[in-house]
Amino acid sequence: VLPLHIRQALLEQANNSELLEIVLDLGRPPEARYPYQEVMLSHIEVTDSDIEHVVSRIGCFSGDNRAGIERTLHRISAMRNREGRIVGLTLRVGRAIFGTVKIIQDLVESGKSVLLLGRPGIGKTTMLREVARVLADDSKKRVIVVDTSNEIAGDGDIPHPAIGHSRRMQVPTPTLQHAVMIEAVENHMPEVIIIDEIGTSLEAEAARTIAERGVQLIGTAHGNTLENLMMNPTLSDLIGGIQTVTLGDEEARRRHTQKSVLERKAPPTFNIVVEMLERDKVTVHPDVGLAVDAILHSRPQETEIRWFDENGEVRRDKITTSLAPKKKEAALQRETPKIYLFGINRAKLEEAARERGVALEITSDIKQSNLLLTAKNYYHRKPQKIRDAEMAGIPIYAVKSNNLPQLRQCLDTIFTPQREPPSSALAEAEQAINQVKEGKGPVELSPQNAYIRRLQHLVAERHGMASHSLGKEPKRRVQIIKG
Missing domain, CATH: 3.30.1370.50 (R3H-like domain)
Known part of the structure; x- marks a missing residue:
């Protein structure tokens, strides 16, 4: 596939068993990329004829500018200029590596849906390929691979042997991946569906539909950690979705938090999340619902670290991670709060503060405040100021009535630290x-x-x-x- 001078320079490298990809950019020297270094293969700049040499020997590019070599796992991605002419190629090396699934084999064989997270190039697709083979050949399950870019089972109509007896459904264009996912369930009665790169809201909805029909899902998504996924509005539905809820006064006081808090919206689509830290080291969240709730409520959460030792055996270690308090709440504990009053008598609040012996600063600029105090009747009307505070993440405290006892009780809630167990x-x-x-x-x-x-x-x-x-x-x- 490569031009002769680039191929010869590549063969001279000593560590081609670890080669990740080859980069050919018009007008620049060709590069070979390895896990921990980049090597310039030649001082001769890449020309149009070099790019044409590669393009003429591979399959057609799909709608996402990806192509492959028939009966192999390699992937070639194109970069185009404004006129649509190819001016750069990334040739990623695809390998069928056996044994990678061993680190999570008990999870995928449990029948629960598993989501793999990790940076690009860390080996998510390689592990999916091995999962498909193990579930189809060893566990004797009906497995269908939804292969959007022909990256899991290779280019061409015949899937690569690396996926075993799994069946592969190709996708005409990337925008139709969600439709093929649903079609796989309705037409072919799978027990397991394997999907690479869930990236749109339609695909997230299709994944939830499949999971609700009792089919096991094994998929990947871009994002290093579970927290990254929670902050992604498109993909957060995979782990249950996040919504803002308003607490009552008693519940907010019991939690020592503001009235508007974030909560998980629904059961997660995937039961287990695996964060790929390295090729041979992962973090496992065995119960995604509990993990998301712990993060939202700033509670410690239990995770499991797994890795391969020097003998190739899987080692496990359970750890408890403690999350720091939210910035707004930590600021209230460290410094005098700047309070914006909405419908509250300033003189009464200052009198209540003197009685309680606490220092506070009242500001007339909501942008400078780190706390908004209002009455319940104003809060329920949701005027613009209160909506602005909610959008800015400013804690809101609402008292039942504008009198001294209520203001004293509110100050006790603000300034009393959370009790130790x-x-x-x-x-x-x-x-x-x-x-x-x-x-x-x-x-x-x-x-x-x-x-x-x-x-x-x-x-x-x-x-x-x-x-x-x-x-x-x-x-x-x-x-x-x-x-």
Whole structure:
């Protein structure tokens, strides 16, 4: 396929077993790309005749400017100028690598739908190819590959042996991929459908339709992590979709959050998400619904890291990742909040702040604020200012009525930090008791509510220590001393 001088220069390279792609751009020297380096193959610039030499020996380019070589897995992509003339080619090397699926074989054989994420070129399509072969040949399932660019099973009408006994459906143009996905389910009774590069809302909707019919889906999407997918409005439906909901006052106070929060909209299309970190290392989210909820609520989430060791065995390690608090909430804890008032009496709010001993700054510019305070009746009408605040992600607090008790309660919600769970508070008491036993004097614990303080007093009494409470709410705390 390549011109003679480029082919000879390529054969002189020592590491062609790792070759990723060859780049031919008009008027530039040809390049060979490897995982960790790029090599200039010749100082002679690529000419029109070089490009024509390659184009004349490959298949026709499809609507997405991709072509292949019949009965192989290689892919050739074209770059065109304004007139439609080809001025650049990317020749990507396709390989059937056996054993790559071993790292996630238990997941794909479980019958659950699996979505592979990772940067371009990391090996998502290679793994799909191996998944198709294993499920069709080893698990004896009816597998159909929807091959939009003929990249999974190669160019031509006969699919490459790398997909085993899987059947391959070709797609006339990339815009019809969603229609072929539905056609595969309706006409050919598959147990598994394999799709490469889900990238449009129509394809995401087709994937959900297929999953709801009980067919297992194995697919890929561009995006390095689950968080990337959540921020993509086109593809977020694959993991359940994200929507804004409005909480009631009690629920917002219980969560220590604003009234408008993000929630998952529906069950995810894919049950499992696999993030490909490297060719031989992946992160597994075994329950996508729980993982998305944990990210939205800033809760720790459990993931599993898998990798191949030097002996080719799969190693696993479960880790818990803690997410940092949202920027808006962290800003409220670090500095004096700048509050924009909408329908709230400024004098009453300042009086409530003096009574509570808290500092706040009232601003007349909503863009400079990091919190909006309003009354419930205004909030339900959704005037422009409140809509602007929601669009900007500014936390909104709504009080039932514009009076001192309600404003005091609102300030308590804003300025009272989220309480530690009882187990952490009791562990702190145990640690303080040990310090007192070592002669380090009286030890004060973190402020807690009355119920947890009572538990801490009981812990001290059980260890023969004396304890009493200091300070005023909400900073009332327990001090432990020798009995």
